Amino acid sequence: xxxxxxxxxxxxxxxxxxxxxxxxxxxxxxxxxxxxxxxxxxxxxxxxxxxxxxxxxxxxxxxxxxxxxxxxxxxxxxxxxxxxxxxxxxxxxxxxxxxxxxxxxxxxxxxxxxxxxxxxxxxxxxxxxxxxxxxxxxxxxxxxxxxxxxxxxxxxxxxxxxxxxxxxxxxxxxxxxx
Amino acid sequence: xxxxxxxxxxxxxxxxxxxxxxxxxxxxxxxxxxxxxxxxxxxxxxxxxxxxxxxxxxxxxxxxxxxxxxxxxxxxxxxxxxxxxxxxxxxxxxxxxxxxxxxxxxxxxxxxxxxxxxxxxxxxxxxxxxxxxxxxxxxxxxxxxxxxxxxxxxxxxxxxxxxxxxxxxxxxxxxxxx
Numbered sequence: 001x002x003x004x005x006x007x008x009x010x011x012x013x014x015x016x017x018x019x020x021x022x023x024x025x026x027x028x029x030x031x032x033x034x035x036x037x038x039x040x041x042x043x044x045x046x047x048x049x050x051x052x053x054x055x056x057x058x059x060x061x062x063x064x065x066x067x068x069x070x071x072x073x074x075x076x077x078x079x080x081x082x083x084x085x086x087x088x089x090x091x092x093x094x095x096x097x098x099x100x101x102x103x104x105x106x107x108x109x110x111x112x113x114x115x116x117x118x119x120x121x122x123x124x125x126x127x128x129x130x131x132x133x134x135x136x137x138x139x140x141x142x143x144x145x146x147x148x149x150x151x152x153x154x155x156x157x158x159x160x161x162x163x164x165x166x167x168x169x170x171x172x173x174x175x176x177x178x
Numbered sequence: 179x180x181x182x183x184x185x186x187x188x189x190x191x192x193x194x195x196x197x198x199x200x201x202x203x204x205x206x207x208x209x210x211x212x213x214x215x216x217x218x219x220x221x222x223x224x225x226x227x228x229x230x231x232x233x234x235x236x237x238x239x240x241x242x243x244x245x246x247x248x249x250x251x252x253x254x255x256x257x258x259x260x261x262x263x264x265x266x267x268x269x270x271x272x273x274x275x276x277x278x279x280x281x282x283x284x285x286x287x288x289x290x291x292x293x294x295x296x297x298x299x300x301x302x303x304x305x306x307x308x309x310x311x312x313x314x315x316x317x318x319x320x321x322x323x324x325x326x327x328x329x330x331x332x333x334x335x336x337x338x339x340x341x342x343x344x345x346x347x348x349x350x351x352x353x354x355x356x
Contacts, residue, residue, distance in 0.1 A: 016338070019335050020337070024202040027203065028205070032353050033233045034233030034234070051212040055211045156341040157340065159338075163328065163333060164334075175215045
């Protein structure tokens with residue numbers, strides 16, 4: 001497929017307590033792949049999302065996904081040095097992806113939560129956004145987007161949960177939610 | 179890839195005036211493909227979405243997309259017999275996809291809008307949902323989801339526009355929005 005460039009890239013935020021934030025970013029990467037654009041997706045605090053990893057491999061190198069987390073959840077009351085080290089290393093990779101010229105779209109998946117947990121600093125994230133080349137799109141996902149990111153964003157979408165089967169006792173399902 | 183089945187399928191609705199409804203459905207199909215699940219996406223009133231068509235072809239037959247519209251927009255004040263004919267033929271294909279056993283996930287893209295424009299009837303759509311096999315997931319997207327669909331849904335997510343660059347005069351961009 002012929003490599004094309006995005007005419008103009010923006011900074012988008014997907015937030016809210018509803019489903020579909022990471023999923024919308026995946027869908028955007030998928031559609032962009034069909035348009036000849038390349039996407040790098042770096043996922044904070046995730047290490048067991050085999051579904052999206054396997055799917056992305058089929059479209060590599062058009063879509064590249066790297067996961068920066070351990071297979072276990074990070075708890076806000078129990079942040080470890082290892083959690084911080086992994087997140088900082090992830091942010092360095094995201095910065096490289098933004099500046100490399102190799103990607104049209106860079107997704108900072110769950111960066112809002114990584115900021116909320118103080119695994120990384122707002123200054124570091126804003127610095128990457130400030131250095132973004134004009135043709136690169138950056139997408140930040142996760143609940144509780146900090147106001148500083150919302151202020152900086154060109155587009156903010158909130159996914160609101162109106163009705164949810166989790167409240168009926170259904171667990172996250174392999175294939176759909178993970 | 180080994181074909182797997184979804185353990186239990188639900189009926190989901192993505193609605194609201196924000197971006198990311200169709201995109202989240204595409205992302206869900208993409209992740210599901212990595213988990214060995216098959217998705218059929220039927221798009222009402224769309225006929226020029228080359229990005230997602232091209233991307234889906236790379237993952238065929240795991241993801242199949244068909245577009246039921248003309249390249250031009252349907253206007254609520256100017257619905258033609260042709261618009262209705264195309265939408266009804268599309269709904270018949272969606273019904274076949276749901277009942278065929280070939281797909282784990284069936285996306286009725288923009289069905290909310292097709293209902294709002296009265297291209298198809300609520301009775302026909304609810305009948306398909308009622309006949310859904312247990313292991314099939316159905317996803318309805320589009321603004322202005324009718325209350326009857328929301329009542330019937332297991333999960334409803336509203337994409338809310340908090341801040342949007344369209345208000346800055348930016349048009350939909352090839353590669354990102356289409």
